Amino acid sequence: MTGRVLHVSPHADDEAVGCPALYRALSDSGLTVVNLLTSLGHPQDHARRRAEAQRASDLAGTELVVVEESVAASDLAGSESLVARAVADQLARGDVAAVLAPSPHDNHPRHEAVGRAVLGALEGTDVTLLLYAVWGSLPLPTAVLPCDDAALDGAEDLLRCYAGEVDRNGYVALIRHRACAARVLAAEQVFGFGAAQELPGVGAEVFTEVRHRGGRWLAGVSRVIDPGALVAEPSDRDVTAWLTAPSARDLVSWHG
Numbered sequence: 276m277t278g279r280v281l282h283v284s285p286h287a288d289d290e291a292v293g294c295p296a297l298y299r300a301l302s303d304s305g306l307t308v309v310n311l312l313t314s315l316g317h318p319q320d321h322a323r324r325r326a327e328a329q330r331a332s333d334l335a336g337t338e339l340v341v342v343e344e345s346v347a348a349s350d351l352a353g354s355e356s357l358v359a360r361a362v363a364d365q366l367a368r369g370d371v372a373a374v375l376a377p378s379p380h381d382n383h384p385r386h387e388a389v390g391r392a393v394l395g396a397l398e399g400t401d402v403t404l405l406l407y408a409v410w411g412s413l414p415l416p417t418a419v420l421p422c423d424d425a426a427l428d429g430a431e432d433l434l435r436c437y438a439g440e441v442d443r444n445g446y447v448a449l450i451r452h453r454a455c456a457a458r459v460l461a462a463e464q465v466f467g468f469g470a471a472q473e474l475p476g477v478g479a480e481v482f483t484e485v486r487h488r489g490g491r492w493l494a495g496v497s498r499v500i501d502p503g504a505l506v507a508e509p510s511d512r513d514v515t516a517w518l519t520a521p522s523a524r525d526l527v528s529w530h531g
């Protein structure tokens with residue numbers, strides 16, 4: 276595969292919390308990986324969070340692009356438009372082969388806004404989109420990356436670059452334990468309940484892979500991800516209704 280892979284990050288740390296093993300594996304496989312960081316949080320934290328994000332990019336060998344925030348952090352609609360434009364600007368360069376981003380149902384207002392912005396920017400492009408979950412869950416996972424201990428160690432090293440965030444909550448423990456659970460669950464969630472397949476490794480990262488074709492969002496085929504051959508033809512499973520549905524939070528005006 277050639278071209279760049281774009282990760283769209285709601286906050287400074289989401290590539291390290293949401294999909295660290297795939298993010299690092301793609302970079303390690305020789306691809307140019309760009310982390311499009313769309314918010315640095317509160318103004319008093321900007322310098323720290325920018326420095327942490329740069330440290331993480333340096334470790335992973337990726338390129339950091341920070342979107343200048345011209346709207347208030349509380350203006351989600353404005354932020355969504357800003358992110359959509361920033362993603363469109365990256366796509367306009369013409370060499371984006373795949374995009375990684377949180378799901379529009381990720382149960383965190385900013386993650387969901389970024390997910391919606393990415394979907395909007397990718398409509399009509401036929402670019403592969405791999406959606407992941409941090410705060411919510413993925414009800415329709417299609418692709419899984421098995422992880423060995425070395426991959427999980429690398430994921431933890433990436434996350435530790437965000438010292439300020441790691442100090443705030445136990446995200447490092449989350450990475451390994453979530454991956455261990457995902458490896459067991461994904462064997463059936465991705466390949467069918469009752470499937471006899473046990474995934475290799477000690478953990479896994481799961482994604483819902485989608486592509487926009489003919490005005491519809493088509494889910495990827497059920498598969499194990501090969502970081503060296505990230506892009507695959509989609510299935511004919513139409514997931515437009517799910518992707519464009521209001522999130523649970525929006526459905527019942529859930530705040531907090």
Ligand SMILES: [Zn+2]
Binds near residue numbers: 285286
């Ligand atoms: Zn986040």
